[in-house]
Amino acid sequence: MEIDKPVLRKDPNGEPNPMPVIARKALKPRTKPAEVRRDDILRAATSLFVAKGVGTTTIDEIATRAEVAKGTFYLYFTSKEDVVAALRERFVAGFRARILSAIEARPPDDWTGRLMSFVSAGITAYLDDHRLHDVVFHDHRPDQRQMKGDNPLIGDLSTLLAAGAKAGAWSVDDPDLAAIVLFNGLHGAVDHAIERGVRDGSGLAANLSALFLRMVRPE
């Protein structure tokens, strides 16, 4: 707060210096492109969050693991929550990309195939990253509720259902509601599977697809 701070500065890199300066330089460039630094921090945070939870991970730990000073952390993020938010964005985007690309691999009019791709890609992606998922979706904020609603995958699913219905392949009264039920049903089913230690989602995919197809099959 005040003017007269004591100034103590030791060895700025803090480690015994057995190596010539030039070699050190090569190993540890003081400055990296911002993108890389940011990514270093994000990666460090991810592994810590997954390993020990967001709450118990300190910013100190994140900085240390990212091989960055604590102050540097604050150059890139404003708080731990800010990191979680960045991770969440990343996670959602990657998750969605995986699923969409699986769908696109099917012919446009293969409605059943597209839905099954959605289901199996969703299961696989979730099984792969569920620990990161948990990290990224478990905060306390009351506006948290909002975020689910923004889930673009539900919109994608709704669009798929509506298109299939329009094409006469399915019968769907309320595509939005059906999409919500399907997405959350899938989500819950994978949670259940994870609890049981399931590693391979193909069986679940078949069963879920069957269930979902029943729900949309014409009378």
Add this chain to the structure above:
Amino acid sequence: MEIDKPVLRKDPNGEPNPMPVIARKALKPRTKPAEVRRDDILRAATSLFVAKGVGTTTIDEIATRAEVAKGTFYLYFTSKEDVVAALRERFVAGFRARILSAIEARPPDDWTGRLMSFVSAGITAYLDDHRLHDVVFHDHRPDQRQMKGDNPLIGDLSTLLAAGAKAGAWSVDDPDLAAIVLFNGLHGAVDHAIERGVRDGSGLAANLSALFLRMVRPE
């Protein structure tokens, strides 16, 4: 029953109290039954958690609102999480009781009616208490995942579906999976409705029931 809890017993310097102990005791039985005390604390915690979140509520605040000393809190609970767990148990039990009693109001062989009761009672109960629900289900712990699996309502639903199928009313391949999808679908649909500010769940109940019945209807 709560005759005389002293609000202020300041005696900061410990002067000898002129009143004999026995007389004091007779006048001031300072304790409440443990159940009541516990409940005071639980109620105080609930309102604070709902108002400002678990993370930002301190044990000090809980104790103050419960009109109890901080030390007394630790006589009844070991930590804040312990309180959340107690609240969760309560919540789940109440929630389930509401739904089961709605189901039981229907004739045992009215399968469709029973499922619809499940849906509409579930929606109503959740709409009523979703803020407490959020409090009670939003912590970070990795073992959190476990709790959903323990959700007895999914078991109840599975039982209902299996019984209906056995009775020939429905066709259900995997009642457990169907129950999971139904329960989570319902959960997600209500979340969605809450986000949109929906206060009355009857429309949603009708639509959801229709969707669910499609899923179990015989070929």
Add this chain to the structure above:
Amino acid sequence: MEIDKPVLRKDPNGEPNPMPVIARKALKPRTKPAEVRRDDILRAATSLFVAKGVGTTTIDEIATRAEVAKGTFYLYFTSKEDVVAALRERFVAGFRARILSAIEARPPDDWTGRLMSFVSAGITAYLDDHRLHDVVFHDHRPDQRQMKGDNPLIGDLSTLLAAGAKAGAWSVDDPDLAAIVLFNGLHGAVDHAIERGVRDGSGLAANLSALFLRMVRPE
């Protein structure tokens, strides 16, 4: 911020425990009357502030010197500035008491004597405590300006001048302004003396009194 904090607790008093518990108890009662604790902290802060300035003194140091935990500090004060404010109040009250009692030692109608007492008591008191004075009056706040104006001693002085004038002993056109000039003149003169290392204020008192009396003497 979060729920799952690691709990590490070692030896609560942190020192090797060579002494029997009873003896320890006698030496270090865990709890003291609030007044005493507060005073412990205030005394610790004073000595540190005087020795090394407010800015460079940390709350940690204050707590340590007061033999109190850091948290205890915050039980009694909200910040370092809060301590300075408490010290300032104390200082002003004591300073004023000294001067007023010196004045009261003179007969009520001994106007010259009263003014001289004011001057010499003021000089002495300030010489005695000027380091604490500096500590207590050197913060940055813009509203600082306000505080000087609230200085009750200027009011006291103004009253004295007005009374002496009314009694016909002096001629004072604007007692408030004269009081301000006298007080600040005295203040500055003592500052000057302190800079020069003066320890005894009696010579200064005589000279200043003479000057002040010139200022109020009738035509």
Add this chain to the structure above:
Amino acid sequence: MEIDKPVLRKDPNGEPNPMPVIARKALKPRTKPAEVRRDDILRAATSLFVAKGVGTTTIDEIATRAEVAKGTFYLYFTSKEDVVAALRERFVAGFRARILSAIEARPPDDWTGRLMSFVSAGITAYLDDHRLHDVVFHDHRPDQRQMKGDNPLIGDLSTLLAAGAKAGAWSVDDPDLAAIVLFNGLHGAVDHAIERGVRDGSGLAANLSALFLRMVRPE
């Protein structure tokens, strides 16, 4: 003179710059004369200090407002305190110049007029710049005390009083002491006026002059 200071020179990856150095130099003499740079920084600091205090202003902010890199700041000043000291010097010099020139506007033997000019110019100058005054004189350092003593205006005033006395216009026993009292009295009186929101100092000047003249008038 400031032809082309680049606002953004982002070159984050350090790609080799295709433009030859000499041509670049000709186009972009990136430096300003040291005096100007220094002044930029001083001006930036002044406005920030006045607006939000020295303690809460960071060097980052100063550099940003001066449109200079943080490192450049350290090319011109060694610390924030260094800036305050430079500002103080400036302030004192300007203040003194204003007062001296007001005095010099009077005939050399117009003692009363000279003293009145001192008073009214002092009041005006202080009223004009009191916020900068506060900034520049409000730090914590114990050696602060020294600076007042160095105040050359007190010396000027003492010289004036001694000269007037020597000329037989006044009676002044101890010109140094009288100068101290006058200067500090004036200072305090203006502070008091500022607190009361006074904008025009002419009334105060008349009253103060009268008071001061009483103090030096011959028996």
Add this chain to the structure above:
DNA sequence: TATGAATGAGCTTTCATTCAT
């Protein structure tokens, strides 16, 4: 049982200063 003063580890955040470019 009940109390609440006391504890202190630990966290977040700031910012003056450096230095490779």
Add this chain to the structure above:
DNA sequence: TATGAATGAAAGCTCATTCAT
């Protein structure tokens, strides 16, 4: 000269938990 990313020491403050009464 000029830059600004990086540093990391330091500080303020919180709050779950204890324990003597």
